[in-house]
Amino acid sequence: MSAEGLHARGLCRTFAGPDGGLAVLTGADMDLAAGEAGAIIGPSGSGKSTLLHLIGALDKPDGGTISLDGVNPLKLDANGLADYRNRQVGFVFQDHHLLPQLTVLENVLSPAWANGGKATREIGDRARALIERVGMGNRINHFPSQLSGGERQRVAVARSLVMAPRLLLADEPTGNLDSRTAAEVGSLLLEMGREKPCRLLVVTHSLELAARFPKVYRMVDGRLVSAEPGVLA
Numbered sequence: 001m002s003a004e005g006l007h008a009r010g011l012c013r014t015f016a017g018p019d020g021g022l023a024v025l026t027g028a029d030m031d032l033a034a035g036e037a038g039a040i041i042g043p044s045g046s047g048k049s050t051l052l053h054l055i056g057a058l059d060k061p062d063g064g065t066i067s068l069d070g071v072n073p074l075k076l077d078a079n080g081l082a083d084y085r086n087r088q089v090g091f092v093f094q095d096h097h098l099l100p101q102l103t104v105l106e107n108v109l110s111p112a113w114a115n116g117g118k119a120t121r122e123i124g125d126r127a128r129a130l131i132e133r134v135g136m137g138n139r140i141n142h143f144p145s146q147l148s149g150g151e152r153q154r155v156a157v158a159r160s161l162v163m164a165p166r167l168l169l170a171d172e173p174t175g176n177l178d179s180r181t182a183a184e185v186g187s188l189l190l191e192m193g194r195e196k197p198c199r200l201l202v203v204t205h206s207l208e209l210a211a212r213f214p215k216v217y218r219m220v221d222g223r224l225v226s227a228e229p230g231v232l233a
């Protein structure tokens with residue numbers, strides 16, 4: 001197993017509930033080489049978001065290991081963990097999660113302000129370049145309420161990449177969009193994922209979107225099973 005890339009082994013997560021524990025992940029394994037893009041499909045409630053939260057260190061597993069380019073987020077101290085969440089990993093959610101009181105540019109810059117940080121000139125330049133790149137260059141001073149759903153999601157993609165993460169995690173990024181806009185945002189994510197050194201891991205209900213990824217996993221009984229992209233759609 002190469003230290004490069006994302007590797008998860010035996011991830012387990014059980015949630016406490018009124019009727020006992022709910023074993024959502026029971027030993028999930030996955031590998032994403034450097035430069036590889038992967039999709040995860042599976043029924044509602046099967047544990048896809050749970051898995052993404054573990055990989056993004058927003059939640060901790062009950063067992064198993066994670067390695068992102070040789071770094072195990074489960075072994076980091078508080079500072080290391082804040083850095084991992086803020087710099088090593090970018091997140092795009094189903095609902096853009098943009099801050100309504102901030103402009104497009106400010107939203108894209110906002111990860112730089114986490115933990116008392118500042119937007120350096122380099123981050124400012126990258127923010128502007130990313131906003132151009134997602135086709136929103138003429139809207140930088142607009143507020144999210146002035147944008148369409150697809151435009152907001154494109155801004156969210158730009159924001160997720162502003163810290164130049166090693167890994168971009170997207171949880172149903174096209175779930176709230178019409179099929180044409182969803183295809184556009186899907187293309188944008190795939191293009192961004194190809195631009196090294198970022199890798200891309202997308203959870204989606206759309207078999208059409210999943211079929212465009214070189215690597216596809218299906219969540220089955222708390223584990224990940226490889227699926228053939230070609231036979232999905």
Ligand SMILES: Nc1ncnc2c1ncn2[C@@H]1O[C@H](COP(=O)(O)OP(=O)(O)OP(=O)(O)O)[C@@H](O)[C@H]1O
Pocket residue numbers: 015016022024042043044045046047048049050051
């Ligand atoms: N914090 C929590 N406490 C208790 N149960 C939880 C918690 N988070 C998730 N679950 C449960 O774990 C299961 C998996 O949830 P998860 O959100 O990972 O599913 P999913 O595959 O992303 O589904 P969807 O496609 O609907 O988004 C669900 O049954 C959910 O209710």
Ligand SMILES: [Mg+2]
Pocket residue numbers: 048049050171
């Ligand atoms: Mg989910």
